[in-house]
Amino acid sequence: MAVELPTESRLTDRKRAAIVAAAVKEFEACGFDNTSMNRIAETAEVSKRTVYNHFESKDALFLAIIEELLETTESLPDFPHEPDRNLADQLAENARHVVELFTSSSFQGLVRVTLSRFLMSPHLAQQTIGDQKRFRVRLVRWLEQASAAGRLQMEDTEFAAAQFCGLLQAFTFWPQVFGIEPMPAAAEKERIIQSAVEMFLKQYAV
Incomplete structure (x- = not known):
């Protein structure tokens, strides 16, 4: 029987996935060096703090x-x-x-x-x-x-x-x-x- 994750965990996973997807979109469009964490947060529709809660740096996001x-x-x-x-x-x-x-x-x-x-x-x-x-x-x-x-x-x-x-x-x-x-x-x-x-x-x- 599958164990259902708590609502908060599912929301966190969705936010993380949205951040990674936004990073892919922005890195592809603007390049790694020209993309800011602010821009990634805007594209992912989350706060900059949320981005940093998941990824301590742009390099960490790239590794993801x-x-x-x-x-x-x-x-x-x-x-x-x-x-x-x-x-x-x-x-x-x-x-x-x-x-x-x-x-x-x-x-x-x-x-x-x-x-x-x-x-x-x-x-x-x-x-x-x-x-x-x-x-x-x-x-x-x-x-x-x-x-x-x-x-x-x-x-x-x-x-x-x-x-x-x-x-x-x-x-x-x-x-x-x-x-x-x-x-x-x-x-x-x-x-x-x-x-x-x-x-x-x-x-x-x-």
Whole structure:
């Protein structure tokens, strides 16, 4: 049975979420350095004191945005290898989850905010994000299982996972993050996914 949080706790959580959302909006529009805590409070429709009750500084607020980005990325569903199911169908199903995340406006907003700061402070990216392998752990696990079952053949599952994600990112992530291309329509997303799956399995399927 779920435990219902007290009304005050739910209100506090909503205010915190509103502050983070306001920070993302303002950082994306004006940049980290040009955004004040006053402006964030106004956008979140809370007092400046409330902002500081949740976050002692703008840097602390930025770290909260990074945490939200990581949590969003790591919320993708797990997908264990199914020995009796077509490999292409399994890989395409996973790719659809990944592409939906990549093309989410909220996720792209988080990425733009963090990327702009990381470009100015590369050491901050290493300290907070660290190794990108954590984002591909589910795919790597699936590749290892499929390889152990004799259905795929590859020397380096980490490398192969990065390749597959790169095929998707090239069309559904980076061009949109930088505003070069619009978000692909549903039919185009599926075409990108099917093409990536076909290319990948042509290289690694036994």
